[in-house]
């Protein structure tokens with residue numbers, strides 16, 4: 001049986017090559033933008049030819065000009081900056097506290113037994129229902145807005161972190177311990193990285209909720225910030241301004257979503273393509 | 274490790290029993306009063322029906338699970354017959370499920386153990402590169418496990434263990450998840466590697482052929498609760514070649530082991 005000594009490498013041994021194939025190229029990237037442009041053109045033409053009053057539905061071109069004017073003469077950039085500051089301060093707080101608590105809950109049975117009940121009780125409470133209480137505690141300034149944003153973002157991050165930590169493959173932990181990992185090293189080098197994709201999903205949800213919370217909070221109580229300007233414009237029936245600010249919020253949303261996609265792809269770069 | 278003039282002689286298991294407790298099931302007795310010895314510099318194969326506690330036995334020897342009862346001792350000798358009990362030698366495990374970290378490249382997976390011990394980056398990379406070369410994976414350093422075939426993954430697993438220069442290598446059904454040809458090829462590679470390194474190897478396998486082909490001794494275990502049914506010597510010279518499977522000694526041993534296992538496998542399917 002001498003041929004046994006010349007075992008041929010089976011086909012399964014060849015590595016999967018990176019995707020360079022024509023068919024895998026993204027050729028649909030322009031569908032979305034073109035659809036939006038078509039929609040705007042339709043809107044513009046329909047409003048013009050239908051003589052719809054501007055106070056009811058302004059044309060897109062007027063919305064864009066109004067948005068420009070708001071930036072040029074009404075310091076809308078300051079409002080934008082303020083709103084983003086409130087969103088991200090709260091979001092960051094939610095991320096740090098949520099991931100920290102989540103790691104702890106996911107790994108310590110005792111701590112989880114305590115914290116789980118609190119989470120179960122607080123999670124379903126609509127955070128917007130806490131508005132009056134937060135105003136009593138924090139007033140209506142930045143502290144209040146940041147608390148609102150943080151509260152909104154906390155639970156998605158916390159819950160996803162706990163799930164991510166729990167579903168960590170036991171085999172990976174054994175392998176790390178076999179190679180001499182301490183308990184702290186197991187946490188830092190196995191459990192946390194294994195949970196990253198799940199945590200990232202939680203962060204995505206959290207940012208969306210933080211945006212909603214801050215804008216809603218500003219509409220209720222604030223004088224500055226996009227939500228406040230939106231509310232004020234609505235009260236004096238400046239429909240053009242209302243649309244302009246909504247447009248700005250949409251643009252912010254698109255930018256943040258795309259940035260998250262990029263970051264998500266980077267975080268997940270090890271997944272087999 | 275061992276004091277001057279002594280060398281590692283064997284892992285000695287004495288009266289080892291293990292029970293797994295679980296909340297909603299009666300406790301599982303995985304191992305019952307196992308006493309066995311794994312001599313240094315030899316390959317000891319373990320075969321037994323699935324669920325009989327083979328993996329548990331490895332985890333206990335490796336110190337990753339604490340046994341309910343009994344002892345694991347590491348024996349050292351001074352060359353003149355005196356045996357002392359000492360600290361665990363360096364050990365590493367290769368797993369059936371590979372257990373590679375999917376978010377790390379081949380290089381960073383292989384260097385992981387060295388990284389944990391605090392070795393500087395350049396030094397551990399150099400060592401890992403050597404280990405990667407030894408398992409014929411040069412050129413794949415920057416691939417992620419998800420981009421590799423099963424056979425390649427297990428070679429990464431092997432390199433990750435070998436880079437720690439273990440005195441004892443535990444292999445838990447290392448080729449169980451691979452197709453037949455890949456398996457054959459890796460068995461040959463492993464046999465060459467073991468013969469040239471003189472390492473102590475404990476190999477759990479569900480293939481009787483593999484147990485004989487790679488082993489100096491074969492331990493046959495009973496159905497759960499796992500006990501030692503027999504310890505058999507493999508009467509084949511080294512280096513081993515695949516055509517030894519044609520020898521009568523191989524066939525006789527195969528028949529003997531299968532005879533011992535047959536009834537146990539039947540029992541294991543009933544419980």
Ligand SMILES: Nc1ncnc2c1ncn2[C@@H]1O[C@H](COP(=O)(O)OP(=O)(O)O)[C@@H](O)[C@H]1O
Nearest residue numbers: 293295301303322323324325326327328329330
């Ligand atoms: N962590 C665990 N908790 C509870 N039962 C376990 C655990 N690990 C293994 N067992 C049980 O112990 C027995 C032996 O398992 P194992 O050592 O994996 O067997 P083998 O490797 O021989 O197939 C099996 O019945 C298995 O279900």
Ligand SMILES: [Mg+2]
Nearest residue numbers: 327328329445
């Ligand atoms: Mg097993």
